[in-house]
Amino acid sequence: MTxxxxxxxxxxxxxxxxxxxxxxxxxxxxxxxxxxxxxxxASEPAVxxxxxxxxxxxxxxKYANDRKIPVVARGAGTSLTxxxxxxxxxxxxxxxxMNRILSVDTTNWYAHCExxxxxxxxxxxLKKKGFFFPPDPASAPWCTIGGIISENSGGMRTxxxxxxxxxxxxxxxxxxxxxxxxxxxxxxxxxxxxDLVQLVCGSEGxxxxxxxxxxxxxxxxxxxxxxPVKKFMVFFSSWEDAVNSIVGxxxxxxxxxxxxxxxxxxxxxxxxxxxxxxxxxxATLFMEASDELIPKILAVCKSNGSVDNYIAKDxxxxxxxxxxxxxxxxxxxxxxxxxxxxxxxxxxxRLADYVTFVKQTAKKYGVKIPLAGHAGDGNVHPSIVYHxxxxxxxxxxxxxxxxxxxxxxSLGGSVTGEHGIGKQKLNFARDQLMERNGxxxxxxxxxxxxxxxxxxxxxxxxxxxxxxxxKS
Amino acid sequence: MTxxxxxxxxxxxxxxxxxxxxxxxxxxxxxxxxxxxxxxxASEPAVxxxxxxxxxxxxxxKYANDRKIPVVARGAGTSLTxxxxxxxxxxxxxxxxMNRILSVDTTNWYAHCExxxxxxxxxxxLKKKGFFFPPDPASAPWCTIGGIISENSGGMRTxxxxxxxxxxxxxxxxxxxxxxxxxxxxxxxxxxxxDLVQLVCGSEGxxxxxxxxxxxxxxxxxxxxxxPVKKFMVFFSSWEDAVNSIVGxxxxxxxxxxxxxxxxxxxxxxxxxxxxxxxxxxATLFMEASDELIPKILAVCKSNGSVDNYIAKDxxxxxxxxxxxxxxxxxxxxxxxxxxxxxxxxxxxRLADYVTFVKQTAKKYGVKIPLAGHAGDGNVHPSIVYHxxxxxxxxxxxxxxxxxxxxxxSLGGSVTGEHGIGKQKLNFARDQLMERNGxxxxxxxxxxxxxxxxxxxxxxxxxxxxxxxxKS
Numbered sequence: 001m002t003x004x005x006x007x008x009x010x011x012x013x014x015x016x017x018x019x020x021x022x023x024x025x026x027x028x029x030x031x032x033x034x035x036x037x038x039x040x041x042a043s044e045p046a047v048x049x050x051x052x053x054x055x056x057x058x059x060x061x062k063y064a065n066d067r068k069i070p071v072v073a074r075g076a077g078t079s080l081t082x083x084x085x086x087x088x089x090x091x092x093x094x095x096x097x098m099n100r101i102l103s104v105d106t107t108n109w110y111a112h113c114e115x116x117x118x119x120x121x122x123x124x125x126l127k128k129k130g131f132f133f134p135p136d137p138a139s140a141p142w143c144t145i146g147g148i149i150s151e152n153s154g155g156m157r158t159x160x161x162x163x164x165x166x167x168x169x170x171x172x173x174x175x176x177x178x179x180x181x182x183x184x185x186x187x188x189x190x191x192x193x194x195d196l197v198q199l200v201c202g203s204e205g206x207x208x209x210x211x212x213x214x215x216x217x218x219x220x221x222x223x224x225x226x227x228p229v230k231k232f233m234v235f236f237s238s239w240e241d242a243v244n245s246i247v248g249x250x251x252x253x254x255x256x257x258x259x260x261x262x263x264x265x266x267x268x269x270x271x272x273x274x275x276x277x278x279x280x281x282x283a284t285l286f287m288e289a290s291d292e293l294i295p296k297i298l299a300v301c302k303s304n305g306s307v308d309n310y311i312a313k314d315x316x317x318x319x320x321x322x323x324x325x326x327x328x329x330x331x332x333x334x335x336x337x338x339x340x341x342x343x344x345x346x347x348x349x350r351l352a353d354y355v356t357f358v359k360q361t362a363k364k365y366g367v368k369i370p371l372a373g374h375a376g377d378g379n380v381h382p383s384i385v386y387h388x389x390x391x392x393x394x395x396x397x398x399x400x401x402x403x404x405x406x407x408x409x410s411l412g413g414s415v416t417g418e419h420g421i422g423k424q425k426l427n428f429a430r431d432q433l434m435e436r437n438g439x440x441x442x443x444x445x446x447x448x449x450x451x452x453x454x455x456x457x458x459x460x461x462x463x464x465x466x467x468x469x470x471k472s
Numbered sequence: 473m474t475x476x477x478x479x480x481x482x483x484x485x486x487x488x489x490x491x492x493x494x495x496x497x498x499x500x501x502x503x504x505x506x507x508x509x510x511x512x513x514a515s516e517p518a519v520x521x522x523x524x525x526x527x528x529x530x531x532x533x534k535y536a537n538d539r540k541i542p543v544v545a546r547g548a549g550t551s552l553t554x555x556x557x558x559x560x561x562x563x564x565x566x567x568x569x570m571n572r573i574l575s576v577d578t579t580n581w582y583a584h585c586e587x588x589x590x591x592x593x594x595x596x597x598l599k600k601k602g603f604f605f606p607p608d609p610a611s612a613p614w615c616t617i618g619g620i621i622s623e624n625s626g627g628m629r630t631x632x633x634x635x636x637x638x639x640x641x642x643x644x645x646x647x648x649x650x651x652x653x654x655x656x657x658x659x660x661x662x663x664x665x666x667d668l669v670q671l672v673c674g675s676e677g678x679x680x681x682x683x684x685x686x687x688x689x690x691x692x693x694x695x696x697x698x699x700p701v702k703k704f705m706v707f708f709s710s711w712e713d714a715v716n717s718i719v720g721x722x723x724x725x726x727x728x729x730x731x732x733x734x735x736x737x738x739x740x741x742x743x744x745x746x747x748x749x750x751x752x753x754x755a756t757l758f759m760e761a762s763d764e765l766i767p768k769i770l771a772v773c774k775s776n777g778s779v780d781n782y783i784a785k786d787x788x789x790x791x792x793x794x795x796x797x798x799x800x801x802x803x804x805x806x807x808x809x810x811x812x813x814x815x816x817x818x819x820x821x822r823l824a825d826y827v828t829f830v831k832q833t834a835k836k837y838g839v840k841i842p843l844a845g846h847a848g849d850g851n852v853h854p855s856i857v858y859h860x861x862x863x864x865x866x867x868x869x870x871x872x873x874x875x876x877x878x879x880x881x882s883l884g885g886s887v888t889g890e891h892g893i894g895k896q897k898l899n900f901a902r903d904q905l906m907e908r909n910g911x912x913x914x915x916x917x918x919x920x921x922x923x924x925x926x927x928x929x930x931x932x933x934x935x936x937x938x939x940x941x942x943k944s
Contacts, residue, residue: 108722165670192893
């Protein structure tokens with residue numbers, strides 16, 4: 001890192017460039033909010049900038065690029081991988097001012113939002129107009145549009161609706177050198193030029209910073225189906241039966257709107273923390289489907305050994321079931337002082353092998369690993385719980401984390417389904433790319449990074465390895 | 473173009489490299505098939521290679537790259553933009569041998585296909601297993617998987633299901649230098665690395681050649697809904713009423729599986745050529761929806777002045793309606809000796825302005841411009857019919873073509889929704905990118921091209937402008 005300015009002079013220079021009101025220096029108490037993320041990755045920015053316009057972003061980037069100072073974009077800081085951490089760089093916080101929903105177009109079916117809009121705020125605004133934006137990471141009450149685009153977030157509805165990238169039409173971005181540009185068009189079809197929008201989606205702030213985005217919206221599942229849609233749970237006395245049901249649902253070509261798995265330990269931790277009142281079985285599937293599909297889905301589960309089920313009585317009751325799943329990470333976090341959210345993804349027909357391995361790994365290292373997640377797309381999250389204050393416990397958790405990732409990759413899976421790479425999985429990602437895609441592909445990625453950000457100021461040291469890709 | 477080898481010696485060198493059986497030289501009668509595409513763009517390749525394996529493709533590319541000889545990939549040649557034409561280069565024809573469906577995975581929901589598989593062959597194979605691959609360009613009976621990926625094809629179901637890029641999970645490609653690599657993973661979620669798969673989708677063979685692909689598949693619309701799904705037509709005595717109905721359907725948050733517009737002239741031409749027996753009204757909407765949604769959609773159309781409707785009696789009858797739309801390009805082609813398929817896309821709420829302008833333009837230049845296409849996503853194709861043998865007629869058609877494109881862009885639309893750029897729209901695309909996205913974006917696209925294909929051998933002179941992007 002070529003950054004060698006004192007944080008004092010950096011702060012005053014940026015203040016004189018942009019005005020005091022949008023610069024947060026370490027002496028302010030709210031600066032503390034930027035020292036960690038939801039994954040407990042520490043951060044020590046030199047200064048936090050809270051821009052009000054794309055021009056502010058452009059000025060900061062030009063300043064930083066000329067001086068080779070790292071710049072890290074941040075929304076709510078709900079990254080679980082250290083994607084927003086920095087030591088000595090400039091954090092650009094989009095959440096403070098750039099948080100307006102600029103328009104909702106109910107004929108052309110898009111919403112135009114600034115990067116700092118909170119996902120649930122968008123969802124609520126759309127709901128008033130009868131529309132729906134499907135991606136729903138569990139962090140939806142806090143996470144921002146800029147964050148979900150940079151992370152190409154998934155969530156519970158990916159099984160049917162795809163990840164965030166499927167819902168992004170166009171972006172306004174600022175490049176590393178401060179140039180502002182629109183990528184793509186807010187049209188459902190556009191074949192002009194290489195798809196730079198998709199290149200930016202999921203790039204973790206390493207190519208350009210998104211200031212605002214045109215997102216595709218769609219009618220609610222209920223309106224789409226033209227029939228009532230309900231949330232429901234199916235209970236199992238063995239996780240094997242639950243996993244076989246998932247495979248059965250897919251092989252039977254049934255497509256619920258969401259298809260989630262929750263193990264006993266995980267569900268118990270949520271119920272202990274939030275008193276949601278869901279009976280704890282060895283394994284639970286949480287789903288949403290139309291009245292037409294529910295009996296067919298229940299029949300598949302029954303034939304795979306389900307012991308009971310519960311269909312939400314009304315929308316409010318459905319939200320209660322949903323919250324049990326959405327609050328899982330927080331529930332699990334309460335089990336001890338530290339937790340690694342594992343995010344490997346495996347082919348759906350290898351889920352049983354994967355779950356078996358996770359359970360063996362928990363036993364091997366003597367750590368708790370509650371399981372829950374997006375079973376419909378093979379992305380079940382093991383949460384590796386550890387005791388932060390104990391070196392031994394941390395080491396066991398590290399070993400378990402690595403073993404599970406490597407096993408998932410050996411099954412034909414991937415290091416990360418939705419949480420991304422950040423700092424946390426840089427080496428694992430490199431190994432996967434080397435093995436599956438080869439050095440030429442790694443090299444292309446590195447060269448793309450250089451092309452977009454020649455001075456390597458945008459979130460350096462994250463997402464893409466800077467070395468040759470060969471194992472050290 | 474640095475190509476300066478005689479086609480005679482080029483042919484024999486490639487024959488000795490790969491074996492005679494996979495090389496087609498100009499003296500063979502089947503060579504004639506490669507001298508034009510569906511859009512009547514002429515081509516004069518030096519040699520056609522018909523590889524059996526990715527290794528063959530790799531060898532040809534390495535050979536061509538070392539000698540800077542242009543290479544153009546070709547499936548069925550149904551491009552409408554000159555994307556497969558070349559003068560003096562090597563055409564790689566994937567359709568002859570590399571046309572196997574390698575696997576259909578009904579648990580993980582993907583099909584793994586070689587590039588030369590015909591789209592309808594895949595659809596038929598999937599249908600046997602109860603699955604469905606939604607993208608359906610009208611060329612589906614002939615076009616190939618490699619072609620639809622390179623062109624990011626759309627078709628009638630884009631309105632609901634998106635374009636081909638939404639259905640591509642992973643690709644095996646050969647880079648310009650002959651290196652083979654897999655891009656992406658056949659998983660519904662994968663957050664490792666920049667999304668190079670999406671960069672290749674829609675790149676018209678200018679970055680890498682696709683040898684085989686993992687495509688996402690899904691249950692049929694009927695199975696997805698759990699209720700019967702029917703095709704139907706709604707008839708209007710004015711196109712304004714039809715266009716208002718489209719806007720009404722969208723504003724009412726109704727989402728048919730397809731939503732197509734057909735003007736009287738276009739429909740008449742199909743009926744004259746293929747005797748499908750559909751009554752010709754001033755404007756017709758062709759749709760597919762579940763039993764639940766059909767009455768709601770019909771009500772919106774009625775309130776916008778529809779005069780009649782026809783619901784398909786059974787699947788076979790539905791296919792008849794579908795074929796009326798799918799055969800439109802061929803119907804319109806029969807009207808004279810030449811036709812330009814215009815492919816501009818406009819925001820849905822500007823469709824009325826667009827159609828008005830097209831009708832004025834037809835009058836202004838004294839040319840026939842039947843209208844039909846993907847109204848649900850603002851991608852109605854005007855077909856500019858002309859008399860190839862008359863210079864005057866060709867010139868009028870050229871002017872009409874340009875006027876319509878420029879008007880669409882001025883409405884916030886795009887030069888091309890699905891047919892792509894090829895040779896045909898290079899300057900229009902450049903102008904659009906300059907105006908909307910700026911020189912930095914054009915430069916990034918050019919640099920990406922250089923990074924992937926430093927010797928500029930992959931479909932040179934197509935898709936991406938090679939100059940500075942400034943208007944000459």
